[in-house]
Amino acid sequence: MGTIEGRTPSRRGLLKWGSAAAVAGAGVALAGQAANAAEPATPTKFAPLPVGAKPLPVGPEGYRLDKVGPEMYAVTAGGTQAAFVVSSKGVIVIDAPPSLADALPAAIKKVTSRPVTHLIYSHHHADHIANAGAFGRVTRIAHAETARLIKGERDPQRPLPTQTFTDRYTLTVGDQRLELSYPGVNHEAGNIIIHAPRQRTAVMIDVVMPGWAPFRAWGTADSVPGVLRAHDELAKLDIDTFIGGHVHRLGTREDIRVSREFVHDLWNHTTEAIAATPMGGFFGMVEAGNNWAGFRLWLEAVADKVEPIIQRKWLSRLGAVDVFTRENIITVALSHVVDAPRDL
Ligand SMILES: [Zn+2]
Numbered sequence: 087m088g089t090i091e092g093r094t095p096s097r098r099g100l101l102k103w104g105s106a107a108a109v110a111g112a113g114v115a116l117a118g119q120a121a122n123a124a125e126p127a128t129p130t131k132f133a134p135l136p137v138g139a140k141p142l143p144v145g146p147e148g149y150r151l152d153k154v155g156p157e158m159y160a161v162t163a164g165g166t167q168a169a170f171v172v173s174s175k176g177v178i179v180i181d182a183p184p185s186l187a188d189a190l191p192a193a194i195k196k197v198t199s200r201p202v203t204h205l206i207y208s209h210h211h212a213d214h215i216a217n218a219g220a221f222g223r224v225t226r227i228a229h230a231e232t233a234r235l236i237k238g239e240r241d242p243q244r245p246l247p248t249q250t251f252t253d254r255y256t257l258t259v260g261d262q263r264l265e266l267s268y269p270g271v272n273h274e275a276g277n278i279i280i281h282a283p284r285q286r287t288a289v290m291i292d293v294v295m296p297g298w299a300p301f302r303a304w305g306t307a308d309s310v311p312g313v314l315r316a317h318d319e320l321a322k323l324d325i326d327t328f329i330g331g332h333v334h335r336l337g338t339r340e341d342i343r344v345s346r347e348f349v350h351d352l353w354n355h356t357t358e359a360i361a362a363t364p365m366g367g368f369f370g371m372v373e374a375g376n377n378w379a380g381f382r383l384w385l386e387a388v389a390d391k392v393e394p395i396i397q398r399k400w401l402s403r404l405g406a407v408d409v410f411t412r413e414n415i416i417t418v419a420l421s422h423v424v425d426a427p428r429d430l
Contacts, residue, residue, distance in 0.1 A: 130407055138297035139405025141334045149189035151196065152336055154327040155261065155285025160336055161186055161193045166213065167331050169289055170194055171282060175260030176203030178288050179224075180280055181331070182217040184243075189221075206266070207247060208246055208291040210235040211278035214331060219243040227257060229268050231276030239256040269319040272312035273305050279319060286326040294320060294330045294345040296337030298405040301416050304349075310421035314353060314430055317346040332407070348404060352396055352411070353430060359391040390417045 142162075143412040144150055149163035151348065156174045167179040170188050177194055179202050194202065207215045207228035218226065219242055228236075228247035234284075236244050252404040265281040273292040292305045293316045300313075307313045320328070320342045328337035369380035392415045399406045421427075 111391075126131075132174045133401055135405045136297070136402055138335075139333070140238065147189070149186070149193060150194045154287045154329070154336065155282060155341045158282055158285035158287055158328075159193065159197060160329050161190050162334070162336075163189045163232060165334065166334055167329055168214075169287075169329050170197075170202075170408045171262050171264065171285065172198045172200060173203075173260035173262035176200050178202075178204040178206065178257070178259055178262065178264065179221065180329075181208050181214045181291065182221060183214050184214070184217045187217045187220065190217075198363050204257065206257070206264070207232050207236075208280065208289065208331065209274045210239070210244070211274060211292070212239075212241070212244070212342075214291055216241060216243045219245055221316045224377075225249060227251075227266065229266075229276035229278050231271075232278075233234045234278060235274075237395065241276065267319070269316045270312050271309040272307065272316040274308050279316070279323075281323055281325070283324075285328065286324070288320065288323050289324045289329040289331075290316065290320060291331030292335060293297040293317065294342050295333050296328065296330055296341035296345075297336055298333050298413060299400065299407045299409070300414055301332075302413055304414055307417070309425065310353075310418055311425050311430055314346075314349055317342065317349060321346055324370060325388070344403070348400060349400065350430075352392070352414060353418055356388065356415055357422065360419060360422055362392065363387050385419055388419045 089268070118398055126190065142150060145318070149161055152160045152162070154160050158170045159171065160167055164185045164214050166183045166185045167394065168179065168183055168186050171178045177198060179190070179194070182190065182205060183297065202221055204223055204225045205221050207218070207226065210232045226245065226247040227249045230250040230252050233247045233250045238244055251266065253268055257264045257266060262282070263284065265283065267279045267281070268276070269279060277291065282288070293313055295301070304310050305312055310341060325339060328339070329339055363384065365384045368383040369377070371383060372379035389412050393412050396411050396415070397407060
């Protein structure tokens with residue numbers, strides 16, 4: 087597990103680790119080995135990762151530096167990614183993850199002596215931008231919702247953006263042009279798409295995980311329908327490389343297509359299961375008035391129907407389909423109740 091998450095596990099990586107340990111601690115499948123809840127689950131607890139989800143080699147520096155376009159680079163370490171574009175007037179950095187506090191500046195120095203002049207926040211989450219303070223007085227660009235959320239956190243390491251937008255924003259720095267756009271609330275309110283046309287690359291964090299099934303609660307999505315709509319927008323882009331923000335490798339248009347197929351498949355099978363599982367009967371199976379218990383039984387019944395279908399279809403295609411899919415089915419079932427989208 088240590089090698090899977092890399093040398094410096096991200097906050098998200100630690101959460102994953104913690105979840106696995108919690109499952110082990112609960113004795114779900116490791117009864118008798120759960121004395122120490124901090125002990126990671128044995129590798130045999132979960133299905134093996136398909137080839138496209140496995141970790142990639144990391145150099146002696148402790149991070150991966152991938153050139154993704156003529157002037158654009160991605161940095162990966164500890165299961166987290168950031169990116170930067172070298173313009174004729176300075177470096178534009180996309181995100182400042184604390185887990186890349188050393189790797190990102192080192193990678194930039196390796197490529198150019200130009201100073202960092204611009205920092206784009208993909209969204210407000212700490213695991214992606216809570217080292218922003220280290221870049222000092224640069225132009226910081228983010229969605230207006232991201233600015234609002236940052237303001238509430240009072241985190242000195244997440245200074246407020248100096249420039250915000252609501253729908254679209256073109257950032258031109260020297261000879262580089264980046265198109266920033268907002269597809270509506272998705273993984274988080276304010277989570278944007280950053281498209282670098284000349285680099286044939288797009289960045290959107292925490293929506294598509296190349297080679298992997300979604301993290302718990304659809305990647306802690308603020309809006310599950312919004313995550314599906316964001317996939318639709320990403321699928322329209324004419325790009326060669328996609329940077330998703332986590333796990334081990336960069337993606338392609340094909341990774342976006344496969345992720346979109348997965349999330350729609352999970353959504354559609356859950357829709358069918360809900361139609362075939364009337365809710366009312368479950369409330370008669372619990373103490374009168376225990377609404378939570380009745381609802382819980384209904385959610386479990388829906389998950390019982392969908393989980394085996396998804397596992398059969400996807401376990402060999404994406405990483406960790408057996409880890410969070412059941413919870414994600416429940417997340418989708420709740421979204422059906424509260425979001426009730428009519429466009430999916
Ligand atoms: Zn996030």
